[in-house]
Amino acid sequence: MDPAAHPLAFSALLLAGCLIALWLWSLPLRNASIVDAFWGAAFAVAAWGAVLVAGAPLSSPRTALALTLVTLWAARLSLHLLVRNAGHGEDPRYAAMRRGHGARFWWVSLFTVFLLQAALAWAISLPVQLAALRGGPLGWLDGVAVAAWLGGFVFETVGDLQLRRFRADPSNRGRALDTGLWRYTRHPNYFGDALLWWGLGLLGVAAGAPWTLFAPALMTFLLLRVSGVALLEKDIAERRPAYRDYVARTSAFLPWFPRAAPVQPGPPASGSAGGT
Numbered sequence: 555m556d557p558a559a560h561p562l563a564f565s566a567l568l569l570a571g572c573l574i575a576l577w578l579w580s581l582p583l584r585n586a587s588i589v590d591a592f593w594g595a596a597f598a599v600a601a602w603g604a605v606l607v608a609g610a611p612l613s614s615p616r617t618a619l620a621l622t623l624v625t626l627w628a629a630r631l632s633l634h635l636l637v638r639n640a641g642h643g644e645d646p647r648y649a650a651m652r653r654g655h656g657a658r659f660w661w662v663s664l665f666t667v668f669l670l671q672a673a674l675a676w677a678i679s680l681p682v683q684l685a686a687l688r689g690g691p692l693g694w695l696d697g698v699a700v701a702a703w704l705g706g707f708v709f710e711t712v713g714d715l716q717l718r719r720f721r722a723d724p725s726n727r728g729r730a731l732d733t734g735l736w737r738y739t740r741h742p743n744y745f746g747d748a749l750l751w752w753g754l755g756l757l758g759v760a761a762g763a764p765w766t767l768f769a770p771a772l773m774t775f776l777l778l779r780v781s782g783v784a785l786l787e788k789d790i791a792e793r794r795p796a797y798r799d800y801v802a803r804t805s806a807f808l809p810w811f812p813r814a815a816p817v818q819p820g821p822p823a824s825g826s827a828g829g830t
Contacts, residue, residue, distance in 0.1 A: 561604035561687055566676050568603040569596055573672040577664050586648040586663050587639055589671055594631030596675035597682065598624050604683045614689030616696065620757050623703050624682045627750060630707075634714055647785075678751070678773050681758025681766035688761040699756035706750025709735060709809075713742030730800035738809040740800065744782045745807055748774040783807060 572592070580586050601624050610617055639645070644652070648667065652659045716734040720726050735742035751770040758766035776782065783806060790797050803813045 561608035561610075562680075562683060564607045565600040565604040565679075565683060566672075569600055569672040569676050570669065572596070572599060573668040574664070577668040580663070580668075581660055584652075585644045586652070586667050587643075587645040589668055590639060590645065591632050591636040593635070593671060593675065594628040596628075596672065597679045598628035600676055600679040601625075601682045601686050605686045608687055610687050610689060615692045616757070616761060617686045617689040619692065619696065619700070620682050620686040620754075623700070623754060623757075624679070627703075627707060630711060638718075674772075674776070678769045681755045681761075681763065681769050684763045684766060685754075685757035685761040688763075690761065693760060695756055695760040699753045699760060702753030702756065703750050704753075706746040706748070706753060709746025710743045710750060711746070713746060717743070728794060728796060730794065730796045732800055732804065732812075735809070737804070737812055739805050739807060741777075741783050741786075741807055742809070744777045745809060748777050748807075778807060 573589070573596070576589055576592055580588050598621075601621055605612070605617065605621065612618060612621070643649075648663075651663070651666070655662045713735045716736060717731060720731040739745050748770070751773040755767045755770035758764070758769070778784065787801075787806075805812075
């Protein structure tokens with residue numbers, strides 16, 4: 555069968571081709587981190603590839619909405635990661651994998667880094683792809699989807715900007731960011747990303763594919779348990795003691811009001827029981 559005859563098969567092959575090309579580029583650079591900046595772009599590539607090969611009308615309201623939302627998110631995230639990672643060499647995660655696999659890393663990285671990300675991006679983008687392919691008029695559920703997407707987009711964007719400003723100030727070295735959105739959740743950018751994808755998942759439901767809600771569920775799981783919160787906080791409290799107090803009073807993921815700071819043990823006050 556001609557892969558182009560089915561737009562979802564075409565988008566899968568398109569992503570695989572893009573990531574293989576990126577892998578080949580990473581070999582002379584000895585830097586697998588270049589895959590990170592493509593993570594957001596991969597979702598837009600999948601959606602646009604599927605729509606264009608299928609010849610779906612771009613004038614359809616839901617098609618235009620799905621492509622617009624995923625493209626805005628993809629462009630912002632990829633640009634943010636590109637700027638953040640520029641000039642910093644290979645990410646410690648990939649550097650550790652390179653040391654662990656030694657001379658085999660060039661081959662192992664193709665499957666465990668590049669093609670794995672291609673598969674994840676294709677699967678998670680299914681609600682967007684199907685919403686864009688099926689098109690149709692917009693309804694109330696599309697409105698709920700846009701509201702969730704917008705809330706998540708604002709959270710993610712503002713959280714990243716606040717973190718960038720905080721890190722740019724040398725006087726903040728060793729401190730924990732606990733102002734702005736970071737006062738209410740330790741990971742506003744990850745929470746925003748998850749909320750945004752639940753919005754995009756609702757577009758799939760509105761297009762008649764409720765089973766695609768597995769996609770935002772998978773994205774949320776990855777952000778919480780794999781590449782997001784769990785990975786970032788694995789040893790951060792050991793490297794930055796101030797983070798322990800921040801953890802004790804701040805919600806890990808869902809935004810909520812901070813708890814009271816824990817009372818630190820100390821010597822009894824003068825005149826109190828047990829005092830001198």
